[in-house]
Amino acid sequence: MSNMFAIAQKEIRAYFASPIAYVVIGLFSILFGVFYYAILDWFVKQGMQMAMGMGPQSLNVNERMIRPLLQNAMVMLLFVLPMITMRTYAEEKRSGTMELLLTSPITDVQILVGKFLGALTLYAAMLGVTLVYVMGLFAFGTPEWKPLATAYLGLLLFGGCFISVGMLVSSFTKNQIVAGMMTFVVFLLLWVIDWIAGSATGLFGTSAGPVVEEVLNYLSITQHFDDFGKGIIDTKHLIFYVSFITFGLFLTARSVDSERWRG
Amino acid sequence: MIEVQHLTKRYGRITAVDDVTFRVERGEILGFLGPNGAGKTTTMRVITGYMPPTQGKVIVAGFDVFDQPVDAKRRTGYLPETPPLYPDMTVREYLTFVAKIKGVHSGDRLSRVAQVMKKTAIGDMADRHCGKLSKGYRQRVGLAQAILHNPDVLVLDEPTAGLDPKQIIETRQLIKELAGNHTIVLSTHILPEVAQTCQRVVIITKGKVVAVDTPENLTHRLSGAETMYVQLDAADVDATSVLQAVPGVTRVGLSDRHGTAVGYEVESSRDQDIRRELAAAVVARGWGLLELRPLRMSLEEIFLQVTTEEGKPEQPETTGQTEEAAQ
Numbered sequence A: 001m002s003n004m005f006a007i008a009q010k011e012i013r014a015y016f017a018s019p020i021a022y023v024v025i026g027l028f029s030i031l032f033g034v035f036y037y038a039i040l041d042w043f044v045k046q047g048m049q050m051a052m053g054m055g056p057q058s059l060n061v062n063e064r065m066i067r068p069l070l071q072n073a074m075v076m077l078l079f080v081l082p083m084i085t086m087r088t089y090a091e092e093k094r095s096g097t098m099e100l101l102l103t104s105p106i107t108d109v110q111i112l113v114g115k116f117l118g119a120l121t122l123y124a125a126m127l128g129v130t131l132v133y134v135m136g137l138f139a140f141g142t143p144e145w146k147p148l149a150t151a152y153l154g155l156l157l158f159g160g161c162f163i164s165v166g167m168l169v170s171s172f173t174k175n176q177i178v179a180g181m182m183t184f185v186v187f188l189l190l191w192v193i194d195w196i197a198g199s200a201t202g203l204f205g206t207s208a209g210p211v212v213e214e215v216l217n218y219l220s221i222t223q224h225f226d227d228f229g230k231g232i233i234d235t236k237h238l239i240f241y242v243s244f245i246t247f248g249l250f251l252t253a254r255s256v257d258s259e260r261w262r263g
Numbered sequence B: 001m002i003e004v005q006h007l008t009k010r011y012g013r014i015t016a017v018d019d020v021t022f023r024v025e026r027g028e029i030l031g032f033l034g035p036n037g038a039g040k041t042t043t044m045r046v047i048t049g050y051m052p053p054t055q056g057k058v059i060v061a062g063f064d065v066f067d068q069p070v071d072a073k074r075r076t077g078y079l080p081e082t083p084p085l086y087p088d089m090t091v092r093e094y095l096t097f098v099a100k101i102k103g104v105h106s107g108d109r110l111s112r113v114a115q116v117m118k119k120t121a122i123g124d125m126a127d128r129h130c131g132k133l134s135k136g137y138r139q140r141v142g143l144a145q146a147i148l149h150n151p152d153v154l155v156l157d158e159p160t161a162g163l164d165p166k167q168i169i170e171t172r173q174l175i176k177e178l179a180g181n182h183t184i185v186l187s188t189h190i191l192p193e194v195a196q197t198c199q200r201v202v203i204i205t206k207g208k209v210v211a212v213d214t215p216e217n218l219t220h221r222l223s224g225a226e227t228m229y230v231q232l233d234a235a236d237v238d239a240t241s242v243l244q245a246v247p248g249v250t251r252v253g254l255s256d257r258h259g260t261a262v263g264y265e266v267e268s269s270r271d272q273d274i275r276r277e278l279a280a281a282v283v284a285r286g287w288g289l290l291e292l293r294p295l296r297m298s299l300e301e302i303f304l305q306v307t308t309e310e311g312k313p314e315q316p317e318t319t320g321q322t323e324e325a326a327q
Helices: A002-017 A020-051 A061-085 A087-095 A097-102 A108-140 A145-170 A176-196 A210-219 A225-230 A235-262 B040-047 B069-074 B091-101 B109-119 B135-147 B165-179 B191-197 B215-222 B240-245 B275-284 B299-308 B318-326
Strands: B002-011 B014-024 B029-033 B055-060 B076-079 B153-157 B183-188 B200-205 B208-213 B225-233 B249-258 B261-269 B288-295
Touching: A002 A020, A002 A108, A002 B091, A020 A061, A020 A108, A061 A087, A061 A108, A061 A145, A061 A176, A061 A225, A087 A097, A087 A108, A087 A145, A087 A176, A097 A108, A108 A145, A108 A235, A145 A176, A145 A225, A145 A235, A176 A210, A225 A235, B002 B040, B014 B040, B014 B055, B014 B200, B014 B208, B029 B040, B029 B165, B029 B191, B040 B055, B040 B153, B040 B183, B069 B076, B076 B135, B091 B109, B091 B135, B109 B135, B135 B153, B135 B165, B165 B183, B165 B191, B183 B191, B208 B215, B225 B275, B240 B249, B240 B261, B240 B275, B261 B288, B275 B288
Parallel strands: B029 B183, B029 B200, B076 B153, B153 B183
Antiparallel strands: B002 B014, B002 B055, B200 B208, B225 B261, B225 B288, B249 B261
16 A cells, blocks of 8 residues: 555656646646636626527526536547656656566556556646636636536546556557557547447448447447536446446556566 | 576567576675676566566575565565666655665665665765766666665676776675675676676576686686796797796797797696796796796686587587586
8 A cells, every 4th residue: 555655656746846747737727728718708698698588598607617618628638638648657668667666565556556546646636726717606606516526526537547548558668659649549539439329410420230339339438427517426427437447457457467478 | 595497588489598597595696697688687687576487486585586576576676777767856755765665664764765875875966866867876876776675685787887997896895795684696798897796607698507606616617727928038049849848838839929029828737836847947048037927717718618609519518518627
């Protein structure tokens, strides 16, 4: 346990000792600010239209402001998270510090979970910054905090999936650029996997068949977020995310182990 | 302390280490000698538990490295070829982190780090970032990292590579000091280093052990005859026959010629000291005796002899040959 936290602490320190943490958090909050402004602007206009009796009948801050905002934030994660995960194993392998970790009296799983917790902490810090924007809404309106909390829990789990996949990809290579690019592609594939699922709504107008459709829909990691965004904690989605993370970490452990055998 | 039994490691079809067996006793310094690519690093990586062997096993301090990795690793310190440093950490932060993952108790950590920094003389660099250190300091921080948890076994992969001569001497001194409480395996391709620091040498080439012995024995055994170098101030005469006539001399050969000085190599059987007779014979002729010294086979020559014998089917195994020569 203490070994795991030692690794996690080292990872966090490494993020903040290098420019990575500042670049990632800084750029993410700038983008988030732009989205925030754009959506707030749109929301306010809707509100004015409603006041004049032309717009929608009810205007919920959670539904019309926070949800689209967080969904947009998820798109940004597609670009930001590979930057966090690409170094996890690739850098250790390149600089030879992998030899230190693997010859220390700690297990591969402790290293793995430590690294995962480190990356997750940085990601949580990143989400924490966005809370500052959302808190602004409380000053001028009355959003509900419970759906907000579930949405952030969903975001955390969703990001955790990306981090576990990113670590897996990072364990394949010594080259951080390769790891980053591959991670991005894998993320994007997981993102759009349901686009080819539906027959009528399918992007390419093709049908994948009823069974495949269901499987593809289930694999899409964005669909599982929807309920969290609405304020529902459905164990179905919770289990999907947790097992996705576990599976990703398991594969990473196998990948690191096989690297040892191959040399 | 370390037992390597029939260790074989293959990378795909390439066999890096082929059926290597040796043991290292407690408190001993073992030199691991071989040309580049001989399998030194691979063997060390298996000993330290970085990679599993394809066949055979390694026992460190009573623990099988493969079956009880955590116990074995707790008793092993390892300095890889490139010191495993985190460039963004300061030396002190780095060592504290290593102390944590090596299982040094939290109460002892600070004192242990300070102690090790003093031992390796890196105290004045404690707050520098590891990435900004010179090669010599990196190497020393690497060594500090290896001895931090006071391991029984120290595995050092080319500990003096890339250091300047003064640092090399200091590092060797440090290694010798450590030998008392630690069992040390160090690899190198610098031969004098082995002669100076190691009690025993394992010569490995193309993944196979070709010789295991003390450096002294190796130098003695492999040279069956004693050779003297004699330099005379007598350019115009041929001294070969005179030298040949000295009792005990088996062979005389012309070695070099500088102006009037002529050098000869005189071979004799090993158990006989013929220096006195040689000198007497030369002086009796009225020639000037400029130099008279024994030529001992250097480790370099032994190394070349041992490592190039591979592939000559006629010759017996080197270890066998050295034993024959000693008789």
